[in-house]
Amino acid sequence: MLKKVLIANRGEIALRINRACRELGIATVAIFSEPDRPSMWVKQADQAFCxxxxxxxxSYLNIPNIISTALITGADAVHPGYGFLAENARFAEICADHGLTFIGPQPRVIAAMGDKATAKRVMKEAGVPITPGTDILENAEAAAAAAKKLGYPVLLKATAGGGGKGMREVRAPEALEAAFVTAQAEAEANFKDGRMYMEKLIERPRHIEVQILGDSFGNVVHLGERDCSVQKPSHQKLIEESPAPALSDRIRKSLHTMAVRACQAVGYVNAxxxxxLVSGNDVYFMEMNTRIQVEHPVTEMVYGxxxxxxxxxxxxxxxxxxxxNDLKPAGHAIECRINAENAENNFAPAAGTLTGVVFPGGPGxxxxxxxxxxxxxPPFYDSMLAKIVAFAATRDAAIARxxxxxxETSIEGVNTTVGVCLEILADKxxxxxxxxxxxxxxxxRAGVS
Amino acid sequence: MRALASLEGLEGRVRALAAAFVQSGLVRLRLSRGADDAIEFRRRASSAAPRVPEAAVFSANGAPERLYDVIHADLVGIARFSRPAPAAGLALESDRELASVEALGIRTPVRSLGPGRIVSVLFDDGAPVEYGQPLFEIDRE
Incomplete structure (x- = not known):
């Protein structure tokens, strides 16, 4: 077993990793940035370095200082958490070069899954359905021909795209040329890369993901699915639950089977x-996250x-x-992300000092x-303050809980997502x-009261 | 005894003021009373984030105030004294290497950044240091 773990992250996940290490009798080293010095994960770790x-x-992406901290404290492993360096294959390699165990999958798998085109090819080879689409499109004429073949509606995407930039939904042939030209110009302006491709637009999909665990001996299991379809307009998740509601047993089982098969095919190790994307009876692979997810607690509650x-x-x-067969899920878990954000202003992040903080408790x-x-x-980081998870025997009981x-939750000093989460839970x-x-x-758009 | 009690009260007020200064994001704060009572807090203008004031010397009795430069570590590693070993009281005639921080096998010198006198050495030879850790206090006057 590992003896000392450097936690290369901040916030709730740094504390979460510290807790797991404590219970396993493993010493911990926290890292922090200057404004994070008074933080809870810094105080709870055995050692902490700015x-x-x-x-x-x-700071949190400063690989030389993070590796140096691990070496001078005698840590033998690094847990990257999520975000920051968690899916940086080069960082995983650098850890290995310095004799540090990277707590995550192999660098080659991180690199393969981090590249959209490679990930889709690997999944296709493993028999996992992917969104029908094209390679790079030379021009608007090529796009028109491809769209005709795929069938409208289609989604034009920039290969270098992100945050919705260089992306256009096209519902009819007459709109295609203008959409192609403007999306390409947007991609060139934002990413200095105007390469475009096209996918079939999946209408009103649900975002359902499958948790897997694999060890170095070739064993792979799934721990069910999470429905993460409650997403902000920016596609960031807000509420997640496990198991996914209103999903046929056939689709549920097929998602689980595909996930395990894909991970076996790539020799996946770790979580x-x-x-x-699930639309009606159709299922399409979107991407693989080679790390622990923010919403992992709902799976933990259901699988113990x-x-x-x-x-x-x-x-x-x-x-x-x-x-x-040894894994038996039970009950239902829901997670609400409590972010320092103003839901009425398109979830704009809020910085400030928290006052009157009271978190809930009690059964489940x-x-x-x-x-x-x-x-x-501080203004530098993700706005998530807390994850509240409710667990109960049934979905209805979990929602009520x-x-x-x-x-019971009170947070003053900044706007939070508590109110909008309550609105969502009440929606029919x-x-x-x-x-x-x-x-x-x-x-x-309808206006949350 | 009365003077001591009043000094203790004063120290508490200075501490509160220092804490407020650290929180404020101000670069320089000077308060004076009459001609000979003054207090000043200062930090490097280049630092965006609030940090510990460089040095603050309170002069309640009209003695000239003294401000010390603080030299910080700018990377995480093992700090070692350069030779001759730096020590409090050592006069520096010009810019010289005082120590080094070794990280990932690379040795980065820590320099005095000009002449002065070492007021204090704030780390032990061979100790691990973190980013921003004060290493030396230098009197430039």
Whole structure:
């Protein structure tokens, strides 16, 4: 087993990893930026080192200072958490070069899954359905021919794209040329790369992802699925639940089987997530995340497994020690992300100092957070303050429990997403479990009271 | 005894003021009372994030105030004294190497950045240091 883990992250996930290490008897080293010095994960770790000033490029992405911290403290492993360096294959390689165990998959797998084209090819070879699409399109004529073949509506995408830039929905042939030209100009302006490709537009999809664990002995299991279709207009998730509601057993099983098969095909080791778009009876692979996810607690509640501890055990070279049939899910879990954001202003992030912080408790409630009264929220980082997770025997009971928990929650000093989460839980579409990724943007347009 | 009590009260007020200064994001704060009582906090203008004031010397009795330059580590590593070993009181006639920080096998010198006198050495030879850790206080006057 590993002896000392450097936690290369901040916020609630740094604290979450520290907790898993504590329970396994593993010493911890925290890192932090100058404004994060008074933070809870810094106080809870055995050792803590400042690695740079506030901006992430000089602190949480400062690979030389992070590796140096691991070496001078005698850490034997690095847990990257999520975000920052978690899916940086080069960082995983650098860890290995310095004799440090990277708690995550092999660098070659991180690199392959991080490249959209390679990931899709690998998945296609493993028999996983991918969104029908094209290679690079030379010009608008080529795009028109491709769209005719795929069938409208289609989605034009920039290969270098992100955040919706260089992306256009096209619903009819007469709109294609203008959409191609403007999207390409946008991609060139934003990414200095105007290469475009096209995919079939999946209408009103649900975002459903499958959690997997693989060890170094070739064993791969899934831990069910999570429905993450409640997304902000920016496609960031806000509420996640497991199991996914209103999903046929046939599709559920096929998602699980495909995820395991794909991970076996690439020899995947450690925790990972395959994200799918589900539209009616059609399922399409979207991407694979080669790290722990923000929303991992809902899976932990339903399966009774500590995923961070499993990551550490696997990285230590242990085998899973259980087979798929040994894993028995029970109950229903929902997570609400409590962000310092103004929902009424398109979820604009808010910085400030928190006052009057009260988190919920009682049966079936789990709160993963790093904040308390007096915590200053610096402007440099993600706006997530806490994850509130409700667990109960049924979905209805979990929703009721979450509503109760959100009403117990008080955070003053900044705007938060507590109110919009309550609105979502009360919505009849959410209650029915029949929501897709357009649900929250629609709700916002209609005006949350 | 009365003077001591009043000094203790003063120290508390200075500490509160220093804390407020650190929070404020101000680069320089000077308060004076009459001709000979003054206090000043200062930090490097280039630092965007609030950090510990460079040095603050309170002069309650009219003695001239003294400000010391603080030299910080700008990377994480093992700090070692250069030779001759720096020590409090050592006069520096010009810019010279005082120490080095070794990280990932690379040795980065820590220089005095000009002449002065070492007021204090704030780390032990061979100790691990973090980003921004104060290493030396230098009197430039």
């Amino acid at each position: 690695v740079g000033p506030g901006p992430v490029a000089r 990972g997530t395959l994200e799918f 497994i500590d995923l961070i501890k499993e990551q550490i055990r696997i990285a230590s070279g242990e085998s899973l020690g259980y087979a798929q 409630i789990r709160v993963d957070t790093y904040v308390s009264t007096g915590t200053a929220i 979450m509503e109760r928990a959100l009403r 579409r959410f209650r029915a479990g029949s929501y897709a990724i357009d649900f929250l943007p629609q709700l916002m």
